[in-house]
Amino acid sequence: MITLLYFARLRESFGMSSEQAHPPAHVVDVQSLTEWLRQRGGAWQEELAQNKPVRVAVNQDMAGPDRAVCDGDEIAFFPPVTGG
Amino acid sequence: MTVQVQNEDFDLGAEILKLRHGNSKIGAIASFIGLVRDLNDNARVSEMTLEHYPGMTEKALAEILEEAKQRWSIIDALVIHRVGSLKPADQIVLVAVSSAHRGAAFAACEFIMDCLKTRAPFWKKEQTEAGARWVDAHESDETAAQRWV
Numbered sequence: 001m002i003t004l005l006y007f008a009r010l011r012e013s014f015g016m017s018s019e020q021a022h023p024p025a026h027v028v029d030v031q032s033l034t035e036w037l038r039q040r041g042g043a044w045q046e047e048l049a050q051n052k053p054v055r056v057a058v059n060q061d062m063a064g065p066d067r068a069v070c071d072g073d074e075i076a077f078f079p080p081v082t083g084g
Numbered sequence: 085m086t087v088q089v090q091n092e093d094f095d096l097g098a099e100i101l102k103l104r105h106g107n108s109k110i111g112a113i114a115s116f117i118g119l120v121r122d123l124n125d126n127a128r129v130s131e132m133t134l135e136h137y138p139g140m141t142e143k144a145l146a147e148i149l150e151e152a153k154q155r156w157s158i159i160d161a162l163v164i165h166r167v168g169s170l171k172p173a174d175q176i177v178l179v180a181v182s183s184a185h186r187g188a189a190f191a192a193c194e195f196i197m198d199c200l201k202t203r204a205p206f207w208k209k210e211q212t213e214a215g216a217r218w219v220d221a222h223e224s225d226e227t228a229a230q231r232w233v
Contacts, residue, residue, distance in 0.1 A: 008135055008207035009218045053221070060140035062203070076137060076205075080221035083134070083165060083206025084118050084177050084197060 001071060004037075007078035010054070013043040023069075030056050031065035033075065053080050085153065085161050087145040089136055091168040094178055103162055103182050110159055114189035115180040116197050122172035124219070127212040134167045134176070137205040141165075148199040152181070155195065156188040163196065165206065195232050202229040 005018045027033050034056070038048045048054060056063050057076040069075060088094075096117065104110055120132050149161045164178040179196045183189040208219040 005137070007137055007205065008209070057137070057140055057205070060137075060143055076140070078137070078205060079207065079218065081202065081205050082208045082219045082221050083136070083204050084201045 002033075002069065003074045005074065005076040007076065009079050010047055010077050013047050015043075027069060029065065029069055030058065030063050030067045030075070033069050034065075034077075037077075048077070054078070055080060085146070085149045086163070087142050087149065088162075088164045089138075089141055089145075089167055090164065091166065093166070093175055094164045096178065099162060099164065099178060100180060103160055103180050107159065107182075109184060110182045111184045112186040112189040113180060113182045114186070114193040115178065116193050117175055118177040118197075120170050120172050120174045120176060124210060127210070127214060129172060129210045129212055131211040132170045132172075132174075132176075133209045133211075134165075134170065135207045135209070136165075136167050141205050144204045145200065148196055148203065151199070152192040152196050156183070156192045157185075158183040158188050158192050161192065161196065163200065165200070165204070167206070198225075198229045198232060201225040 002021050003018060004021050006014050006016065011017050023033060023036055027036050034048055038045050055078050058067050059074055100113060103113060122129055145163050149163065152158060152161055159182045162180045166176055170176060179193050181189045181192045202225055210217055210219055
C-alpha cells in the first residue's frame with residue numbers, strides 16, 4: 001500500500017487531497033505509477049498528461065520518473081511551485 | 085538557522101533583533117520581504133491563498149538554508165513564509181541572513197529566495213474579478229535559480 005497526496009490544482013481536479021492505493025506489481029517507479037493513475041481517465045488522464053508540467057515527490061524529496069516506488073511510500077503529485 | 089511556515093504576520097524589526105541576539109561577530113544583515121501585489125498578469129487581485137505541503141515544505145527550506153551555509157560564510161539565516169488567506173500589500177515571505185561581511189549576506193539572501201521560488205512546495209491561488217485562478221510558475225524564476233548551479 002502507498003499513500004498518494006495531491007496539492008493545489010491537482011487536489012481540486014481530483015476532488016481529494018490524499019488516498020491509500022494498492023498499485024499492481026508492474027508499478028515500480030514514478031513513471032509507471034503516473035501511467036497507472038492516468039488510466040483512471042477523466043481528470044486523471046487530463047492532469048497527468050505527458051505535456052502537463054506535473055512534479056512528483058517521493059517521501060518528501062523531489063523525484064524524477066525513474067525513482068523507485070516501494071510499499072509504504074508517500075508520493076505527492078503537484079504543479080510547479082509558486083511560493084515566495 | 086530557522087524555518088517557520090505560519091498563518092500569522094511577522095515583524096521585520098523583531099525578527100532581525102532575534103537573528104542578532106547580541107552576537108558582536110555579526111557585521112552585516114541582509115533581508116528580503118515579498119509582498120502580495122494587487123495586480124498580476126493584468127488582473128486585479130483581491131485575495132491570495134497560499135497552500136503548502138506540511139513536512140516537505142519545512143524540509144525543503146531547511147535544505148536550502150543548509151546549502152547557503154555551505155556556499156557562503158554566513159553566521160545565521162531565517163526564512164518565514166506565510167500560508168492561508170492574504171490580501172494585497174500583506175507580507176508573504178521574509179528571508180534574513182547574518183554574516184561578518186556584507187557580500188556573503190547579500191548573496192546568500194538572494195540565493196535562498198531564488199531556490200525557494202523553484203524548490204519549496206508552496207502554491208498561490210488568486211481571487212480576481214474574473215474568478216479564482218492558480219498562479220502559473222514563471223520561466224524567469226527557473227532562470228534565476230539556474231544561475232547558482
